Amino acid sequence: MIQRTSDDYFFATDLQENLVMVSANMANDFAIPGECFYDMNKYWFKLIHPDDLEGFVESIQIPESRKLNMGHDYEYRIKNRKGDYIWVRCRGQFAFDNRTDKPFLFTGTVKKLGQRNHADELTGLLNKYQFEHAVKVALNRYRADGVGGALMVFGLDNFKIVNETYNRHYGDEVLKLAAKHISDVLPAGLMLYKLDGDEFAVVCPGMDVADVTTIFENVQKGFSRPHTIEGKNIFCTVSSGTVLYPQSGKDYLVLHKHAEAALDLAKKDGKNKNCVFSKENYNRWKRSLSMRDDLRLSIEQDFEGFSLFFQPQVSTKTNKIVGAEALLRWRNPRGRMVSPMEFIRILEETKMIIPVGHWIFETAVKQCKKWQENNPGMTISINLSYEQIKDATFKDFVEDCLKRYDLSPEHIVLELTESTIVSDWSNINQQFDEFRRCGIRIAMDDFGTGYSSLAYLKNLSCDIVKIDRVFVTNITKKDNHFDRRLVGVTVDLCHSVNINCCIEGVETNEEYELLRDICHADTIQGYLFGRPESPENFEEKYFKAAQA
Numbered sequence: 196m197i198q199r200t201s202d203d204y205f206f207a208t209d210l211q212e213n214l215v216m217v218s219a220n221m222a223n224d225f226a227i228p229g230e231c232f233y234d235m236n237k238y239w240f241k242l243i244h245p246d247d248l249e250g251f252v253e254s255i256q257i258p259e260s261r262k263l264n265m266g267h268d269y270e271y272r273i274k275n276r277k278g279d280y281i282w283v284r285c286r287g288q289f290a291f292d293n294r295t296d297k298p299f300l301f302t303g304t305v306k307k308l309g310q311r312n313h314a315d316e317l318t319g320l321l322n323k324y325q326f327e328h329a330v331k332v333a334l335n336r337y338r339a340d341g342v343g344g345a346l347m348v349f350g351l352d353n354f355k356i357v358n359e360t361y362n363r364h365y366g367d368e369v370l371k372l373a374a375k376h377i378s379d380v381l382p383a384g385l386m387l388y389k390l391d392g393d394e395f396a397v398v399c400p401g402m403d404v405a406d407v408t409t410i411f412e413n414v415q416k417g418f419s420r421p422h423t424i425e426g427k428n429i430f431c432t433v434s435s436g437t438v439l440y441p442q443s444g445k446d447y448l449v450l451h452k453h454a455e456a457a458l459d460l461a462k463k464d465g466k467n468k469n470c471v472f473s474k475e476n477y478n479r480w481k482r483s484l485s486m487r488d489d490l491r492l493s494i495e496q497d498f499e500g501f502s503l504f505f506q507p508q509v510s511t512k513t514n515k516i517v518g519a520e521a522l523l524r525w526r527n528p529r530g531r532m533v534s535p536m537e538f539i540r541i542l543e544e545t546k547m548i549i550p551v552g553h554w555i556f557e558t559a560v561k562q563c564k565k566w567q568e569n570n571p572g573m574t575i576s577i578n579l580s581y582e583q584i585k586d587a588t589f590k591d592f593v594e595d596c597l598k599r600y601d602l603s604p605e606h607i608v609l610e611l612t613e614s615t616i617v618s619d620w621s622n623i624n625q626q627f628d629e630f631r632r633c634g635i636r637i638a639m640d641d642f643g644t645g646y647s648s649l650a651y652l653k654n655l656s657c658d659i660v661k662i663d664r665v666f667v668t669n670i671t672k673k674d675n676h677f678d679r680r681l682v683g684v685t686v687d688l689c690h691s692v693n694i695n696c697c698i699e700g701v702e703t704n705e706e707y708e709l710l711r712d713i714c715h716a717d718t719i720q721g722y723l724f725g726r727p728e729s730p731e732n733f734e735e736k737y738f739k740a741a742q743a
């Protein structure tokens with residue numbers, strides 16, 4: 196007889212005779228004739244939950260030969276002698292006759308999955324185990340009648356910041372709201388599941404890329420308005436990763452992994468989008484993981500491969516260079532230049548931006564000090580990530596650094612991009628006020644691209660606003676009164692509260708003149724005056740030329 200060694204149930208079926216032996220606890224707990232009997236299926240099928248039966252039958256096909264063997268691994272509900280359905284995971288293996296290549300024995304275990312909570316306590320949605328089960332049912336349906344489909348995994352953008360800014364309780368409310376928004380727009384018959392953290396998922400049998408795109412657009416619409424939770428306005432977007440089956444996998448674990456990779460890519464690509472898994476995308480995702488390692492290596496090797504380029508900022512009053520923005524460059528260990536759009540996000544996600552940020556600041560200060568000799572008063576603008584502001588040691592480092600290089604703080608501007616902040620004004624302002632008190636100026640970067648620029652203007656204490664390139668791109672078009680007015684009004688508004696305006700991305704003379712004369716911008720930065728250059732080239736181009 197099969198010995199009982201744990202809580203699991205064991206069985207072995209002689210396939211030729213259709214005779215089964217089961218462990219004593221299995222005979223005890225389920226309505227089967229005993230420990231040894233004929234025709235297991237006759238009894239077992241009756242005990243399986245009707246919703247799970249089809250999938251189970253599909254998963255337990257006896258393979259014709261060793262080659263076709265996929266084993267058996269399935270989770271389902273089964274009725275015990277008390278009449279309760281319990282969740283179990285059944286894993287089985289076929290043994291093959293070497294001579295005939297036919298299976299002759301099927302052995303395995305049935306493991307109790309315990310009293311699983313099927314619903315997620317917070318949102319009331321079915322949980323990840325149910326999702327796994329639903330995927331397996333969908334895959335069985337594909338095997339049975341060839342109907343493929345898609346899986347979508349949704350993730351909230353910036354949920355970590357929401358949690359950090361407020362508290363877990365508030366975060367929970369956001370999750371509940373998200374659950375409702377997504378559920379509300381799903382086509383009839385589709386069910387939303389709650390996975391770990393801030394993720395949700397849905398199985399879409401019979402659907403293709405066009406269908407999931409429509410679903411995503413509808414979800415996006417629900418998120419497009421700000422919502423008030425506990426008196427606070429929250430603006431939250433959602434990204435999703437989609438994987439098609441059977442094209443991108445025929446197994447739950449593979450599909451889940453691919454969907455998560457696609458979600459990660461959607462977030463890396465700027466969030467608020469759906470990314471459909473493809474081999475090409477997957478390779479890109481893997482590249483970003485290897486970029487992570489390369490960046491770490493660069494940092495460990497004393498910032499090997501990192502450098503700062505400088506782009507001139509020109510005063511509209513004097514037409515002269517008054518400053519430069521320091522822009523980070525990175526050459527990977529194989530010698531390829533990588534775009535900051537790609538690697539800065541990774542530095543931020545991994546918090547490697549903290550050591551790199553120190554290096555950036557120190558390198559920029561050193562450069563600024565050097566350039567003061569011949570260009571007294573020139574400022575250097577340094578980009579700051581939100582992660583760096585949260586780092587409590589940054590401010591002390593900044594002060595110490597300025598002392599070490601004997602540089603006056605008014606030559607330094609710190610730029611913070613607005614899209615990265617959610618809303619903890621008080622903390623950010625506190626940090627900024629400290630910088631400002633010691634004489635460093637603060638610029639709000641990329642004005643106009645974030646969620647609510649005017650709110651930022653109202654709440655953030657800053658000295659300079661940098662208006663984003665998106666407003667400049669079409670500003671000279673004849674009928675584009677709106678952008679022209681918008682830039683003009685923004686500049687006036689800033690001036691009225693003593694904030695300077697720098698306009699970015701100016702590429703043509705026509706744009707420059709318009710921005711100077713009609714919009715009254717203070718400084719201009721853009722390819723018209725120069726692209727970011729290495730310090731040597733910058734000197735060559737702007738200082739030497741000016742002296743000559």
Ligand code: C2E
Nearest residue numbers: 522523535536539555578579580700701702720721722727
């Ligand atoms: P940003 O801070 O808005 O920097 C301006 C970007 O616009 C630069 O791209 C610059 O090369 C580009 N640009 C300037 N003028 C023009 C123009 O006339 N036309 C066009 N098409 N583009 C122009 P870059 O160097 O690729 O940097 C991209 C972003 O990466 C930066 O945007 C900034 O957010 C981030 N970044 C760069 N360096 C650093 C850094 O040292 N620290 C941090 N935290 N972020 C950085």
Ligand code: CA
Nearest residue numbers: 520578610640
């Ligand atoms: Ca900037």
Ligand code: CA
Nearest residue numbers: 640641661699
């Ligand atoms: Ca900018």
